[in-house]
Amino acid sequence: MRATQALLALCALLPPQAQAACVEASRSDLVLDGELATDTGRGLVWKRCAVGMQWDAGANRCAGEPYAMSLGEAHDHAKQQGNGWRVPTGPELETLLRDTCDGPKIDGAFPDIAASDFGEGATVWTSTEAIPGMFYFFDFTTGYADMHSQGFQLSVLLVRQK
8 A cells, every 4th residue: 555655656746748658649740631631741641531431521520431341452442543542551551550548549630530440449451461461450449550361351541642
């Protein structure tokens, strides 16, 4: 009991920034313009809604339901969008991760990623191969990366060069 009280007293003496274990959910280098988020530091443009959802300007969020797609379907869909849209690489998608205390572990510019939870977390494909036949994905519910075979059904965010 004394050890717990001593620890609490010590924590109270620390400055507030030392007590914070989480970061803000949004970055200042993402410029938002409706359905798009431009990463000025990396020269990337992101669609803010998962494939299958549409940007609702009045509500300032995504509407509809995200599609669960195999990686091949995701690549095909991205190609159909034209203008250089594609499935992001692992390092690109990782730039959207945030160490938030509560809620999704993704930048706040992507307000409805939780809809991409098809029962195993808000999982989103990358185009980066982990081992032959297995590709990385990020779970924006937990902030973890893992891998699946390309036939598995996950959500997709699209990106292109600026």
